[in-house]
Amino acid sequence: MTAIVSPVDTERATTVTLEAVVKDFGSNRVLHGLDLEVGAGEFVSLLGPSGCGKTTALRLIAGLEQLTSGVIRMNGEDVSNIPVNRRDIGMVFQSYSLFPHLDVLQNTVFGLQMRKVAKDEANRRAMESLELVGLGEFSERFPHELSGGQQQRVALARALVTSPKVLLLDEPLSALDAKVRVQLRDEIRRLQQQVGITTVFVTHDQEEALAISDRIAVMDAGKIEQIGTPEELYGSPSSPIVAAFVGMSSLVPTSVSAGRAVIWGVEVGVVGEAPDGDYHAFVRPESIRLAEDGEPGVPGVVETSTFLGSFRRSAVRIPDGSLVVIQHPTTLSLERGDKVRLTIDNRPVVVRPIP
């Protein structure tokens, strides 16, 4: 199988388009007219809290659920009514989905058998695919003899072996422990770029999404709140929901007038429209630092300080009662009860009305 190991095959790579996709479960509407375009060879993550409809969206692309209304296209062709087994997708599931009665090679070769590929060629391709995920030597093991991470790698090899149009990943890392999760995350990204396959990845872990994606679609309550590159979402979230969900922020009370907010005596811009009034501002830890003498700022008392390897993260209580998180080098050692003065960098902030 050359397609798997060859560089990006732009002719084969598929675009996936969702147009006004609506999905009801009984009387419960879980997707409210979803629009999404995934470019050929692109890696797009659907990120959101549980129940936001991200898994449903993925299952609709796979064909495991029926659309209530709307259209799903692959390379422009309407695939809404093509059943899952003829939609030519590869999928990796959250729970371990290897067939327990088949060994690793038999699992991997399954999709090729379904496509009636000749036995010798099928076995050769399956072995190549297993080599690709680094499990060539495990071909005769049974799933119960593998660790969780290995099982998911086999599942990945199994999904890729048929050179599907789209790779769909439904929280494939969430059952794994932290270290394996990061390893496999990087490996998925490497494979995806090597194969050049269009990929949709569902996760509730913002760090995972930021690390792995070309673009991220942040979903909430059955809609896409914002879609953009990881940098765009982190740097300029378009709504409070995105700001709260992507990256870490502290909520700081502020008042807005004429599109400008004043925080601790520093005037900063406001993202989007905000009528004059009182708001909470989302402030990233890296926007906050200790104030120099003479700079405007706010006094505060350190409540906790956590050593995180290359940096420390400290929580500081300020007079209005809110808790502000800052990040600083480990050379600055803060302890509980230390008095500090904080200031904020002049970057636009996202605000939401105080509830």
Place this chain on the structure above:
Amino acid sequence: MRHSASFLPSRKTRIIIGTLVGLFFAIPFVATTEYTFRDVDGHSTIHWANVFDPAKQAAYRPIWTGLGNSLLLMVVTVAIVLFVLAPTMILVNLRFSKLRRIFEFFALLPISIPAVVLVVGLAPIYLVVGRSMGTGAWTLAFAYGILVMPYAFRPIQAAIDSINMSTLSEAARSLGASWPKTVLRVLAPNLRQGLLYASLISVAVVLGEFTIASLLNRQNLQTALLVVSRQDPYVSVIFSLLALLLCFLLLVVIGRAGNVGSHKKGRRK
């Protein structure tokens, strides 16, 4: 799994329980065997010799007929369990999970209805069956399919509950398998143990069934044994023993056949 070892009874307890249960089953069996060797004064093999006496074969013909019918019924009933009950259960569990409770209720219902009562309902149905499909003994399999349902349901349901059927089938489907292929290639092999036990218990029920066959005037092994016992109780008991042995052998053979697939797995462990 490891810590569950501490909940296992000790070796001594196991031997005691094993002996008691063994005796419970062995005593009637030994007594029955002893009975077949009884003679007017003491013991002899005369009754066993009678069984193989060509001159008496005519008298025993009902037994051979009954046995043939029972074996046929056994095959059809197992087929009903494997090809009607099991696929229905898979479908209910995968696609109509709201029906699970109701389905379970109906599947277990026959166990609470005595066979005699069941026949009251079955008799008029079998009038119709008799007209359309003939009165062959094999038609009893429809009634037996219902009779074994509660027994076959449990092991299959336990097997279904022990695997993640929805993920397995979705994985198979996403890899290009049609529904029939998904069931045959992925689900059935993983439900094998449950299907096997369901088949075994169906065989045992069918070979031991008397009431329905008798009341619907069909001949099977048990009704034939009764007929013969009226002429020669010793021979009837001998055939009962042989039937038990046959049943035992069948269970071993089916059990072996069903385990063939798992040997490979066991060896590699």
